Structure formats: C-alpha cells, structure tokens
Amino acid sequence: MTGVIEPIIGRYLTVDIAGRPHRIYFEENGAGPPVLCLHTAGADTRQWRHILNDSAFSSDHRIIAFDMPWHGKSLPPEGFETEEYLLTTDCYIETVLRVADTLELDKPVLAGCSMGGRIALQIAALHPGRFSGFVAIEASDFQPAWYDIDWFHRPDAHGGEMGAALVSANIAPHAPTAERWNTLWMFMQSGPGVFRGDLSFYTKDESLVANIGRIDTKVAPVHILCGEYDLTCTPEDATRTHRAIPGSSLEIMTELGHFPMSENPARFRPYFARALAIVTGGKTAVGTEAA
Secondary structure (H helix, E strand, O other): OOOOOOOOEEEEEEEEEOOEEEEEEEEEEOOOOEEEEEOOOOOOHHHHHHHHHOHHHHOOOEEEEEOOOOOOOOOOOOOHHHOOOOOOHHHHHHHHHHHHHHOOOOOOEEEEEOHHHHHHHHHHHHOHHHOOEEEEEOOOOOOOOOOOHHHHOEOOEOHHHHHHHHHHOOOOOOOOHHHHHHHHHHHHOOOOOHHHHHHHHHHHOOHHHHHHHHOOOOOOOEEEEEEOOOOOOOHHHHHHHHHOOOOOEEEEEOOOOOOHHHHOHHHHHHHHHHHHHHHOOOOOOOOOOOO
16 A cells, blocks of 8 residues: 655745734645635634645645634744733734735635635625635624633633534534544644634624625625534525625535535535636636536
C-alpha cells in the first residue's frame, strides 16, 4: 500500500488586526478566480478540506480557506493570556479584508458558513465592491441564543466536549459516521473560551438586521444555502433573510445540517457547485447534477 499526498498547500501570513500583529494559517489549492472560504464558530479550515481537495473545483478556481485568529493553527495575539476572547463584527470584517488584501485577491467570491455566512452578508452590505459574489451557507440576519453560551467556558466543564455535544444535534442523520465524528472532533479541539467568544458575536450582534437592506445584488450576487436539518439557522430563517435581500437566490439542501461541507461533503458538493455557478455567472465547469 502506498501513501497519498494531498494537493493542498498550507502557509502562514501575518497581518495587523486592530493594531496588533496576527499570524494566520491558510490553505489553498487550484488556479483561477479565487474563492475565499470561512469556517464556522469554534472550528477551523479543516471543514473545507473536501472542497480544497476536489480537483473539479480546483481546476476552475483557486480555493482558499483560513483559520481565524484563536482557531486551528492560527495563534491568538501576543498577550492573549490576560484577555477575554469575544469576536466582534468590526474585528471579523477587518480580518477577512486583511487576509484578502495580503493574498492580493482580485474580487474573490466569499463563501462562509454559519458565523462565516453571517459575516459574508455583512460584508456584502458594507463592502460590496471588494468581492465578486457571496455564498452565504447556513446564514441569516440574526438568531438569538437558545442556550447559555457561558457553559462553553467553565472550570467544571470541558468546553470542547460541551460544544461538540451541542452541535451534534445540528448534523443531519444522513451524515456518514466518519465525517460526523471528524466534524465533532474540531469542536472538541477548540481553544478555551473560543467557541463561547464566537457565539457572543453570533448570538448578540444584531447589526446585520439594520444593514441587510443595503445589500445590492446588482453589484455582487448573493446566494444562500441552508440545510433542511439545521436547528440553528433554520430554513425559515434563511428564507426570511433571502426575502430581505432583493435579487438574492436561495436553495434548501436536503439531508444536510449546519456543517454541510464537513458533515457530508459528497452531498454538499453539487449544491456548492451550483452556488458558484450562480454567483460567477456560470463561470464554472463543475458538474451541478442534483444530489
């Protein structure tokens, strides 16, 4: 039996965010128009590994995904041990724009899931000219928490295991067992307080509600994807958000939950291919047959 080397290339970049240097890890594969991918709260770039490894996507696009600061292989900033991590909209937007600028991406497509989808819509509203299109996955204007986020950073509970337990209900029952557990493992590995800090942004920042009317799909197309088994961003939430963005498009994904690119990549693949075709004006050769 011989080994296999994947085509993904991993590297680091350093950018200033809020006046402080941050060393950020990113992975990429392919050539062509860039697609910048954002992971969910409490996770990292590994959620996108199947898309990154898919030669049909990488033959047409330069697929890039990065770990947000404090996540995965991206270290927290110097002095993190004396502060509380709480993600904010301004910091999130600055991070995405700094990464895109440092990589010299010319009007990439921005594809984000969960909190990544939320910030993609926020950037569509506030910085529409920076990206050629937006794929907002499991994204909506706002959801208040239906759980106590402080449970994810307590001295008497393992935050990673608590986070994995919560999100396990958001994975569709059709997910292959191996990919279900690979998805949960990322949450089990989350740094202390990181999932809680992400959820602070996701469940408390309502600013997109006021900004969503500013999204102009004539400047850059917006396509929303939502899994039918998503309990956090439900199809009803995604539909409400779609209706608030004139000219946007929406597809509800069957047999998928809140982490479609990770929990069931084969099922997610044709939906993502159709999304890229829509926001790029059909400039993708990836097959888009129904799942």
